[in-house]
Amino acid sequence: MKLTTKSRYAVRCCLGLAIFGDEDLISVRSASRHLKLSTKYIENIFLSLKKHHFIESVRGIKGGYRLAKKPEDIDVYSIIVAMENSHTVAPYHKRPDLLARVLRRDLWYRIDQELQEYLTNITIADIIEMNGGMEEIKKLDWYKEFKEFT
């Protein structure tokens, strides 16, 4: 399993859509403002998420993005897998010999398995719960700020 910046922001994008998306659609512009990232980068992430059916887009003046699934049906691992090409911590070996194969099986893949299991068990809804649930989140400054802007 590999974890890049893109995956981490993809998780945050899904989270944002889950939190703010109940009433409004989220535009690339407002997401980029909130996450302090370029619109190009956000667009790239949104397109990848859309391609893998995590989110869907709505056209028109009031258009934007929203989650295509329920927050409790999106687990963090599946987002990461959709964003990355490689899913292992295992170092690259051109021609793995016996020792390299043993280590891959008994060390690197074992860690992969463990991390996969851990992340599969966390859904977007769980992260919201971890932060005190929607009611608590609505009291936070950044939530109000975002609401004011949109």
Next chain:
Amino acid sequence: MRVSRKGMYAVESMVVLADNDSINMSVSEVANARHCSFKFLEHVFRDLKNAGLVVSVRGKNGGYQITKDPADITCKEIVLAVENHLSTAPCSQDVCPQAGSCMTQKMWCDLQLELYRELEEITLQDLVDSYREAVHNEINYQI
């Protein structure tokens, strides 16, 4: 988060040393056994030595040997000896400017702990045992 070549060769070298039991091995012998460059492995061994995992012995039969019982050496120690940190996300190490509005930071930090916990569970002895068993099976296949 992919483990670097340095991390990989550190673990491989430790298995090679532990598999050889009491015989001291020079860096070039290990480099030959693992088909990697001597210069590169020298750096790995310097780090392993600094971390107290191996000692060098001078003299005719000199070379490197493991300081502890392989059952007492975990993979976490070995990997962290050559890498400053094996982090899942930068926010598990540094202070993030967006920490105030980020709800995922705790999750990445927990993931980091999970990774370390798993690395800690696997000892050098486990790997040497699996390797010896694999060698044994390989020989059986050839017969």
